[in-house]
Amino acid sequence: MPARRARRAVLSALLLTPLLAVPPAATAHFQELIPSTEIVDADTGGELSMALTFTHPMEQGPAMAMGEPAAFGVLTADGKQDLKEALEPTQVDGKAAYRASYEVPGPGGYIFYVEPAPYWEPAEGVMIVHYTKTVVDAYGAEAGWDRMVGLPVEIEPLTRPYGLWTGNVFTGVIKKGGEPVPFAEVEVEWRNDGSVEPPAAPFVTQVLKADANGVFSYAMPRAGWWGFAALIEGDEPMQNPDGEDVPVEEGALIWVRARDMAP
Known part of the structure; x- marks a missing residue:
């Protein structure tokens, strides 16, 4: 049973326990990698700021403490550039997070990526x-948007991941080791700006499955940043802080922004 599905089963059981009067904590973990803009032009200028936070986007937190990322960089037509030295520690909700600045040198497609430090989630045991x-x-430039970074698990966009209107459908392929992952589970969350109060728990995280070819699609109903997280069980266990071998949840995430049409 995938880790997220197992966690939901545990939470459902807890909700059936009459002694529990306090609702369960937020459950959907998303690594955010949010640039100040997804389209650089003469009006925006070439300096980007990047926010890296491990959090629950739709519920606006709480954030979880990030360890120092194992990798942070950008992929362009010239290859990968290591940007780890650009990372600056910061805090969100009193928890460790990171930020970075990047000066865009010229026209092109810039794919920013992060491999965060593994995070121990005792509630899930992963x-x-x-x-x-x-x-x-x-x-x-409008080029190079479908380049693959070569991450262990990664979403290949089939829809260009910028220039998206509210209501557009975003489609991607979930890959592991460069090969499609059939029927992988995908969680989708909107980065809430405080303007939406989900009416019930199922509205917080949208859940879908890829098809037999690892392809998924989702129509974004509101302007803002949307995170797509394909969740895949790791091949090898890792040691938790107590030195115990535990399962690994690998997530392939991509963030895209939808904008409203101006009247």
Whole structure:
């Protein structure tokens, strides 16, 4: 049973326990990698700021403490550039997070990515590693948006991941080791700006499954940043802080932004 499904089963059981009057804590973990804009042009200027937070986007937190990322960089037509030295520690909700700045040197497609430090989630009994990326277009290049970083698990976009209107359908292929993952579970969350109060728990995290070819699609109903997290069980266990071998949840994440049409 996938870790997330097992966690939901545990929470359902807890909800049936009459002694529990306090609702369960937020459960959907998302590694955020949010640039100040997804489209760089003469109006925005070439300096990007990046926010890296491990959190629950739709519920606006709480954030979870990030360890120092194992990798942070950008992929362009010239290859990968290591940006770890650009990371600056910060805090969100009193928890460790990171930020970075990047000066876009010219036109092109810029795929920013992070491999965070593994996160121990005792409630699930798993180590979580969410390999995350987002794509920025600079100065109208509109090229290279489908390049693959080569992460252990990764979403290949079939829809160009910028220039998206509210209501557009985003489609991608979930890959592990470069091969599609059939029927992988995908969790989707909107990065809530405080304007939406989910009416019930199922509205917080949208859940879908890829098809037999690892392809999934989702129509984004509101403007803002949307995170797509394909959840895959790792091949090898990791040691938790107590030195015990535990399962690993590998996440292939991509963040895309939808915008409203101006009247």
